Amino acid sequence: MLISINPDNPQPRNIKQIADKLRSGAVICYPTDTVYGIGCDIFNQKAIKKIFQIKKRAKHKPFSFMCSSLKNVSDYGHVSNMAYRIMRKALPGPFTFVLQAAKIVPKIMITKQKTVGIRVPRNNICLELIEALGNPILTTSAILDKEGAPLSEAYEFEELLGNMVDLVIDGGMVYPDPSTIVDFSGDTPEILRQGQGDIRQFYG
Numbered sequence: 627m628l629i630s631i632n633p634d635n636p637q638p639r640n641i642k643q644i645a646d647k648l649r650s651g652a653v654i655c656y657p658t659d660t661v662y663g664i665g666c667d668i669f670n671q672k673a674i675k676k677i678f679q680i681k682k683r684a685k686h687k688p689f690s691f692m693c694s695s696l697k698n699v700s701d702y703g704h705v706s707n708m709a710y711r712i713m714r715k716a717l718p719g720p721f722t723f724v725l726q727a728a729k730i731v732p733k734i735m736i737t738k739q740k741t742v743g744i745r746v747p748r749n750n751i752c753l754e755l756i757e758a759l760g761n762p763i764l765t766t767s768a769i770l771d772k773e774g775a776p777l778s779e780a781y782e783f784e785e786l787l788g789n790m791v792d793l794v795i796d797g798g799m800v801y802p803d804p805s806t807i808v809d810f811s812g813d814t815p816e817i818l819r820q821g822q823g824d825i826r827q828f829y830g
Contacts, residue, residue: 628784630796633657636754645758647792653677655768655783656755657797658692659748660720660805660822662768662783664791665692669761674734680790681766688735689766690722690743694756699744702728702762709810712828718748720822724809735764741811751797769802776802 631640644654648667653676655664664680666673668691678685693699696710696717703725705713713723727735727742736742745765747753756763768783769776777783780796787794804821808828815828 627793628780628796629793630780631751633749633751633797636751638754641751641754641758644793644795645755648755648759648763652792653680653790654793654795655780655787655791656751656795657749657780657800658745658752658765659718660800661802662777662780662800663765664768664787665763665765667759667761668732668735668764671732671734674732674764677764677766680787681770683766685734686738688737688742689764690745691735691762692745692747692752692756692765693762694753695746698756698762699723699725699746702731703742703744704728706810709815712815713810715827716823717746718753719746720748720803720805721745722805722807724807724811724818726811739811741809743807745805749797751795767802767804778802 651670651673653666653673722743722745724741724743727740731742778799778801780794784794806821806823807819809816809818
């Protein structure tokens with residue numbers, strides 16, 4: 627099922643409808659600021675396990691998730707004063723931050739090092755969905771074959787994923803360009819992957 631949502635001013639009725647589906651265990655494909663992603667409610671283990679199967683991902687490699695704001699991030703990860711100062715300038719934006727996990731985070735979302743990857747994307751559809759759901763949404767790229775041509779439109783992902791997801795949100799074209807991953811779990815920030823975004827702010 628394909629649902630079109632205005633990327634600048636998401637329709638509240640559609641957002642509520644999708645949030646209700648997520649709450650009931652739906653797996654969705656949706657646009658972010660870096661790529662079309664696959665996601666679900668991080669508190670629904672059945673949906674999370676389905677995404678592990680879709681991505682053919684090892685269980686010891688948990689997925690990242692999206693929060694709606696820096697304040698929301700601090701509910702799910704331990705944010706140091708240094709990290710807070712930097713993240714306040716960088717968010718929302720194309721960054722994934724690795725933080726020590728808070729107790730509220732489900733174990734299936736936590737690495738062996740007790741860390742989590744958290745994003746606050748610059749995408750109104752994502753932010754409105756998280757707010758309507760009331761908790762974070764799992765995020766992973768909807769691209770299943772890295773060797774294939776890059777996909778950037780919702781109908782392409784509907785064709786690719788078929789019945790593997792419950793619905794696909796059409797929020798316009800998103801040309802895939804990965805986020806920059808910054809590890810804040812130690813004393814100083816460490817760039818684990820350079821993607822979109824200005825990394826100079828992490829060395830100031």
